[in-house]
Amino acid sequence: MAILFGSQEWADKVCEELNSSQIYKEAAKNWEGDMYIIVEPDATFKQRIIVYFDLWHGDCRSACIVKDENEKSPKYRICGPFAIMKQILDKKVDSVQAMMTGRLKVKGDMAQIMRMPRAAVEFVNGMTTFETVFPD
Amino acid sequence: MVSKKRNTFEWGRLKMAGIKIKQGEELNGLGEMLKEIIDGNLKDPKKYRSVERLKASVVIREATSGVAITLHFKQGEVEIQNDAVDEPTACMEAGFENLAYISSGQLSPIKAILTGKLKASGNLLTLLKISSITVLK
Numbered sequence: 001m002a003i004l005f006g007s008q009e010w011a012d013k014v015c016e017e018l019n020s021s022q023i024y025k026e027a028a029k030n031w032e033g034d035m036y037i038i039v040e041p042d043a044t045f046k047q048r049i050i051v052y053f054d055l056w057h058g059d060c061r062s063a064c065i066v067k068d069e070n071e072k073s074p075k076y077r078i079c080g081p082f083a084i085m086k087q088i089l090d091k092k093v094d095s096v097q098a099m100m101t102g103r104l105k106v107k108g109d110m111a112q113i114m115r116m117p118r119a120a121v122e123f124v125n126g127m128t129t130f131e132t133v134f135p136d
Numbered sequence: 137m138v139s140k141k142r143n144t145f146e147w148g149r150l151k152m153a154g155i156k157i158k159q160g161e162e163l164n165g166l167g168e169m170l171k172e173i174i175d176g177n178l179k180d181p182k183k184y185r186s187v188e189r190l191k192a193s194v195v196i197r198e199a200t201s202g203v204a205i206t207l208h209f210k211q212g213e214v215e216i217q218n219d220a221v222d223e224p225t226a227c228m229e230a231g232f233e234n235l236a237y238i239s240s241g242q243l244s245p246i247k248a249i250l251t252g253k254l255k256a257s258g259n260l261l262t263l264l265k266i267s268s269i270t271v272l273k
Contacts (some may be wrong), residue, residue, distance in 0.1 A: 083180075093257045094201070096201065097201040098165075099190040100164065100165045100198045100232065101164055101166045102165040102168065103165075105168075106165070106166070106168075106169075110168075110169050110172040111240065111272055112172070113169070114169065114237075114240040115236075115240040115242065115272075116175070117232055117236035118233060121232075121233070131177060
């Protein structure tokens with residue numbers, strides 16, 4: 001069953017997928033740091049969506065939808081326009097390619113990402129293992 | 137004593153330098169990642185000195201996406217720009233993960249070349265020299 005992007009159910013499902021993935025657990029075993037996925041409005045979608053993930057040593061401890069960006073102070077922020085996020089989740093665009101071109105921006109401690117690039121890739125993969133439906 | 141004072145002054149000046157972004161450019165993702173590492177390393181006078189006299193342009197390319205940046209070294213300044221320039225002094229190319237492992241110091245550039253994880257061309261000595269500022273140590 002497809003889950004609506006940006007809903008609490010969607011955030012919970014990503015968390016569940018990460019926690020059941022041995023590949024993510026192994027790749028992120030030393031990962032310390034929570035994260036915002038920030039979906040910026042664009043021509044196709046006018047809302048801003050912020051999803052928070054508490055990631056710690058290969059586990060997703062919690063995930064929630066955040067209304068105000070100042071609500072939490074995560075170590076990382078992955079930001080991108082809705083159209084790019086949709087393409088990544090639909091597996092039409094590779095997340096690494098989006099990061100390299102700068103269409104998807106990563107803010108935070110780059111040193112940790114450079115030490116654990118697989119963790120970042122597997123985190124995004126965790127969002128693509130189930131069917132997502134997008135708001136109109 | 138005079139010389140020591142001068143060195144201190146120079147080091148103070150260099151400490152503030154950091155890497156320059158080519159005027160009018162917004163760096164691509166690869167450039168942003170490398171800039172953060174290079175900025176950190178340039179604060180270390182010892183690392184800076186290893187590239188201070190270097191006159192070269194080095195292209196770094198992420199293999200899967202084809203995204204590239206060029207680092208220019210001239211007159212003690214380091215500048216970064218998007219895309220590859222024609223006829224650089226040296227060029228290196230690897231996938232995101234291997235570039236990350238090299239930049240984080242988990243994979244030695246020499247080992248990466250020997251195992252085919254990193255494709256290098258041009259002046260390899262230049263590539264080794266710039267590793268003092270492009271690799272986290």
